[in-house]
Amino acid sequence: MTFTLRDTSPGAPIGVFDSGVGGLSVLRHIRTQLPQEDLIYFADSGYAPYGDKTEQQVIARSLAIAAYLLDQGAKAIVVACNTATVAAIKALRARYPALPLVGVEPGLKPAAAVTRNGKVGVLATSRTLSGEKFLLLREQISAASQAQFLLQPCVGLVELIEQCSLGQDSNDATSMMLERYIAPLLAEGVDTLVLGCTHYPFVQDAIERTVRAHTASPITLVDTGEAVARQLARLLDAASLRRDGNPAPQLRGYTTAGVDMLEQAFAGLLDLHPPVEHLSV
Ligand code: DGL
16 A cells, blocks of 8 residues: 555544554653644554564564554554664655654764763664664764764563563563663763663663662663654644644554553553554554
8 A cells, every 4th residue: 555645634643653562652752742643552562572583574564564554544653663663664664755754763862962971871672783774873973973882782671571561570570681781881981871772761760770779970861752752743744744623632552462461551651541452463
């Protein structure tokens, strides 16, 4: 299916997807900045994590989900996943050149702007950190800013956060894992940490606790969810697709895993209770 701006309207919903519940950390900023929009959230939890999939697999999942969201009438799509953005945004743009499409990338540029000592730790999935698009971004920002980026793949963290969203108590395991990934970066002297995966804002408190256990110096955490919502608003305005005058904005969720998991994530992470359906896309 193709997408043309002529076939859509401001009343159409916005589609947001991630490999699982992480994209809800972006959805909350979209709801704040664009409160009148109808939203569809697609959690590909049946295929999570994307971080250990091949680039081809992540591209195939992203194209399948985008096609589904457009079938549902989406007027814009947010790839609320760093891993899928790094792997698949090029293929998505090639397939749907007219579609307002926003991706998420680790916030190296804002981190380079706020670091005081030029040392920045980047927490993300291995697939994100080894992706060509990310490596190019790192090269560009390093050249322009002299900032040094220390990359830390957080293998296993997405799975733990998905379990936490189910209400399973994995706090100790999460703290131990964060200690393992963050302590070496602090020992290297980073003063800024980029949360380069949309799941990580949901363990921000635990990250801050880990940091405080090692240093009294202020460490800045960088998350790009708010900037992504701002970019979405700009694209909708540019295409005259922003919705207003919607007194009862709708939100619905789809998941490729159990409905309970996404329902509990909506409730536990965002205190929301939208209808959720299982799909096998
Ligand atoms: N939330 C995804 C991201 O931003 C997680 C990817 C995964 O499933 O490994 O990268």
